[in-house]
Amino acid sequence: MSKLISVDEIQDGMVLAEPIQNRFGHTLLGANIKLEAKHVKFLKSCGIQTIYIVDENENSSNKQYDSETLEKAKAILSQRVTWRPKNDYENELIEIATQQILEKM
Amino acid sequence: MDVIKKIIEGVNNLPTLPTVYTNLSQAMENPNTTKEEIARIISADQAATFKILKVANSPFYGLRGRIDTITQALLYLGFNEVKNIVFALSIINAFSKNKIFKKFKPLDLWAHSIGVGVATRLIGAAVGEKNLENYFLAGIFHDIGKLVFFEYVPNDYAKVIELVESKKIPIKDAELEILGLNHARAGQLIAEKWKLPQSVVNIVSSHHTGLIGNNVNTLLASVHLGDIVARSLDLGYGGDNFIPEPNIKVWEILKLPKGFFASARKKMKDDYERLTKIMLSE
Numbered sequence: 001m002s003k004l005i006s007v008d009e010i011q012d013g014m015v016l017a018e019p020i021q022n023r024f025g026h027t028l029l030g031a032n033i034k035l036e037a038k039h040v041k042f043l044k045s046c047g048i049q050t051i052y053i054v055d056e057n058e059n060s061s062n063k064q065y066d067s068e069t070l071e072k073a074k075a076i077l078s079q080r081v082t083w084r085p086k087n088d089y090e091n092e093l094i095e096i097a098t099q100q101i102l103e104k105m
Numbered sequence: 106m107d108v109i110k111k112i113i114e115g116v117n118n119l120p121t122l123p124t125v126y127t128n129l130s131q132a133m134e135n136p137n138t139t140k141e142e143i144a145r146i147i148s149a150d151q152a153a154t155f156k157i158l159k160v161a162n163s164p165f166y167g168l169r170g171r172i173d174t175i176t177q178a179l180l181y182l183g184f185n186e187v188k189n190i191v192f193a194l195s196i197i198n199a200f201s202k203n204k205i206f207k208k209f210k211p212l213d214l215w216a217h218s219i220g221v222g223v224a225t226r227l228i229g230a231a232v233g234e235k236n237l238e239n240y241f242l243a244g245i246f247h248d249i250g251k252l253v254f255f256e257y258v259p260n261d262y263a264k265v266i267e268l269v270e271s272k273k274i275p276i277k278d279a280e281l282e283i284l285g286l287n288h289a290r291a292g293q294l295i296a297e298k299w300k301l302p303q304s305v306v307n308i309v310s311s312h313h314t315g316l317i318g319n320n321v322n323t324l325l326a327s328v329h330l331g332d333i334v335a336r337s338l339d340l341g342y343g344g345d346n347f348i349p350e351p352n353i354k355v356w357e358i359l360k361l362p363k364g365f366f367a368s369a370r371k372k373m374k375d376d377y378e379r380l381t382k383i384m385l386s387e
Contacts, residue, residue: 004378018164021171079273080336083350090351092366097337097348099370104339 003055007043010051012036017052065102073101108258108284115257116294125150126195129188143184144175153194159383160190165223165376189242193222197384200252209266209276211255213342216381218245220340223376225324225331227369232359234323243308243324244331246301248343250292250309251276258284269345276344277313289313315352326355338370340377 003017014035020028020043028046029039035053043051065073077098085091128146132138148154154175161172161182172178179187197215222244229240254262261284268279280287292309307317308328315329329352335341336348 004375080346080348082347086353087356088363089356089361089366092364093333093337093348093351096334096366096370100338 003053004050005053006050007040007048010035010037010040010043010053015054017054020048020051022046069102069105073098073105076101108261109286111258112253112284112286112291113294116253116291116298119295119298122192122199122299123150123153123195125153126191129191133184133188140176140179140184144179147175147187147191153191156194156383157187157190160380161187163376163379163383164372165226165380183238185238186241189238193242193245194384196246196249200256206255206259206263206266208270209342209344211252212385214248214251214255214344215385216341216377217335217343218248218341219381219384220335220338220373220377221245221247221328221331223331223340223373223380224334224338225327227373227376228327228330228334228359228361229323231361231365231369232323232327234327239302239304239324240327243305243328246292246296246305247308247312247328247332248288248292249295250288250290251344253291253295254280254284254288266344274345275347275349279345313349315355323358326352326358330355330359334366334373335377338374338377340374341381 005014012035016029016031016033016035019031022028028043028048032054033039077094081094081097085094125147129143132143132146147157157175157178158172160166161168161178166182168181172181175187182190200211222241225244226237226240229237234240254265265276265279265283268274268283269276272279277287277289289310289312293306296306296309304322304324307322308325311317311325312328312332315326317325332343333349333351336343336346
């Protein structure tokens with residue numbers, strides 16, 4: 001899975017998730033290249049401002065939240081969801097909505 | 106019913122869609138048109154071509170290879186999908202994006218609509234639908250009625266938006282209260298005027314309930330659910346903050362794998378980011 005970052009945020013060791021092409025379709029950098037600081041200047045000179053890197057932190061969504069934050073999120077959610085989930089699918093929907101609220105806080 | 110009159114008049118005097126789309130539509134209706142001619146019609150509009158290729162190459166379509174030409178786009182995505190992309194781009198550019206409204210602007214609506222388009226298509230793919238070509242467009246188009254309101258009765262719509270804020274009610278209810286009709290109905294008028302496929306007209310008129318009469322169809326169910334998912338993930342803004350309750354019948358029609366929402370969440374957000382960038386930039 002990939003993560004969108006600004007070219008300024010490139011750090012050594014990041015891996016390019018997809019090839020970067022210019023508007024003529026020429027590949028400037030191929031996918032899976034290990035990025036280094038030297039790439040920043042090059043990309044900027046080609047007018048590239050954002051790139052996709054391989055996201056190692058898939059588990060960032062399992063971050064632990066304290067109970068006060070969770071309570072706040074629940075309160076926000078109850079303004080937006082005025083119904084009770086009736087099955088697993090609806091529970092999942094509520095979960096992703098809650099996750100979204102927590103991430104925005 | 107001053108407002109409704111204004112709306113119907115507006116719909117009758119709709120801005121003409123860009124040449125590339127009307128030429129393309131006509132060419133595609135003619136069974137003698139070759140695919141080279143179709144590619145040529147699209148390629149004649151450089152700005153459209155550039156955007157279509159970018160959309161075609163986005164991970165949204167899962168095509169790892171490079172799509173360098175319109176001919177390849179037609180080959181890999183299919184004629185109808187490409188035509189739908191051209192159409193979506195045409196209508197986005199036909200209406201003014203930058204109207205000054207507080208809280209809710211046309212640009213927010215387009216972002217929400219693209220979000221619903223993304224979610225709808227991913228849902229359709231997840232339930233194994235073979236023919237996905239109208240899924241993205243149906244999602245993008247579902248709230249077109251709101252655009253009609255922005256465009257033709259802006260002062261009244263500003264009051265609608267204020268009512269949403271003050272009474273904390275869904276925008277479709279506020280529309281009914283102030284305008285006498287909601288965006289599903291207004292959208293249906295415009296979809297019929299533009300002679301869109303009946304399946305898309307149904308989406309516009311019935312996406313809140315997810316039903317046509319008592320029948321559920323997969324596309325409609327997907328848009329109904331796609332709208333709810335897009336709101337859950339804050340993909341754009343549809344005019345109010347509510348996350349509506351899904352129609353219980355959609356779960357019978359859409360046999361989604363367990364854990365689908367959690368696992369598709371990231372892809373939906375990523376695809377949404379990319380496509381809004383491509384499609385909403387000048």
